[in-house]
Amino acid sequence: xxxxxxxxxxxxxxxxxxxRPFPEPTMANEVRQIRLLNRIEQSELVSWANKEGxxxxxxxxxxxxxxxxxGFLGIEVDYVLAGGGAxxxxxxxFGFMGLFIMRPEYRSRKLGTTLWIARRDRLLSRxxxxxxxxLDAVDTMVPFYARGGFVPHARQARFEWVxxxxxRAISSDITPLAQIPxxxxxxxxxxxFPGLRAHYLELWTRQKxxxxxGVTKGDQIVGYSxxxxxxxxxxxxxxxxxxxxxxQELLAAHAQRSAGERIFLDAPQNNPAAMELCRSHGMxxxxxxxxxxxxxxxxxxxxxIFSITNFEIG
Ligand SMILES: CC(C)(COP(=O)(O)OP(=O)(O)OC[C@H]1O[C@@H](n2cnc3c(N)ncnc32)[C@H](O)[C@@H]1OP(=O)(O)O)[C@@H](O)C(=O)NCCC(=O)NCCS
Numbered sequence: 001x002x003x004x005x006x007x008x009x010x011x012x013x014x015x016x017x018x019x020r021p022f023p024e025p026t027m028a029n030e031v032r033q034i035r036l037l038n039r040i041e042q043s044e045l046v047s048w049a050n051k052e053g054x055x056x057x058x059x060x061x062x063x064x065x066x067x068x069x070x071g072f073l074g075i076e077v078d079y080v081l082a083g084g085g086a087x088x089x090x091x092x093x094f095g096f097m098g099l100f101i102m103r104p105e106y107r108s109r110k111l112g113t114t115l116w117i118a119r120r121d122r123l124l125s126r127x128x129x130x131x132x133x134x135l136d137a138v139d140t141m142v143p144f145y146a147r148g149g150f151v152p153h154a155r156q157a158r159f160e161w162v163x164x165x166x167x168r169a170i171s172s173d174i175t176p177l178a179q180i181p182x183x184x185x186x187x188x189x190x191x192x193f194p195g196l197r198a199h200y201l202e203l204w205t206r207q208k209x210x211x212x213x214g215v216t217k218g219d220q221i222v223g224y225s226x227x228x229x230x231x232x233x234x235x236x237x238x239x240x241x242x243x244x245x246x247x248q249e250l251l252a253a254h255a256q257r258s259a260g261e262r263i264f265l266d267a268p269q270n271n272p273a274a275m276e277l278c279r280s281h282g283m284x285x286x287x288x289x290x291x292x293x294x295x296x297x298x299x300x301x302x303x304x305i306f307s308i309t310n311f312e313i314g
Contacts, residue, residue, distance in 0.1 A: 037072040082106040087123035094194040096314035136289035136311040150292035154270035159283035163255035171249040177212035194298035233262030239307035265307040
């Protein structure tokens, strides 16, 4: 363990961590290097996510790269890229770790642990002191991340739904997001996400092969959502709304666009209205992740979150 890391363990995270929570990597006669990924390697990482069955959006790799090109770290073993992950700096006080994948043939050798610690520490070094880092953990990985200082916050259930071929009528309050002043969208979004993410929002809501809509009352936004085409079907994320009724209006408009196709939503279980939305439409829970935070959990309007933006970069 390097000096800087040791200081972190003793100081910054001493309230979270027991001493030396992770075992040392196994010794092997091989050359290892941890470094930033280039654009091609980052794209490869997203293609591994597809192989894992995570069903990325068609343009996720491009968008994630544009959002933070310094936000991808990998581990090389004997000059071969063995694994990688995202370390996204959303703003000075919030970062996100995702897309943590090792090639199958390199797993269970503690290489993932080595990479993960390096990613966490590199991300923290890119943020202000006292910043919060989030991640979405598959259930089996929760104890691993907890040993690294992350605390479980809320589980997000992935629901699958086939939109009916004869969808409900669309509310006249539904407006294409492109027609809503962007500044209003930024202001609405910041209640539901830890801090500002103007650049992310701009790219995400204007991406190709997507349906980005808002619900308005007068000149106020009372909800918005983005449905993007994925390798299989569509994913809705985010879906933020002031009420169950507005969330339902957004969902109905998406359903009309994707009638007969598969739609996925990642709904936080700490919002009963989100659970009700999914269950009342007969959606099926197929997967889930636990949102965990290192540092103080951000204050966000949980009751407005019907689907998070994505598991990969937050
Ligand atoms: C998760 C993953 C990156 C870990 O990489 P790795 O090099 O195998 O990790 P390590 O050998 O350092 O082990 C770290 C932890 O990963 C998990 N793990 C290790 N081997 C695993 C395997 N074959 N399958 C699933 N999880 C495994 C264990 O929880 C382990 O913790 P432990 O040491 O306390 O038991 C790798 O298993 C992987 O790519 N899995 C598929 C993608 C995924 O699930 N990513 C995490 C999403 S939250």
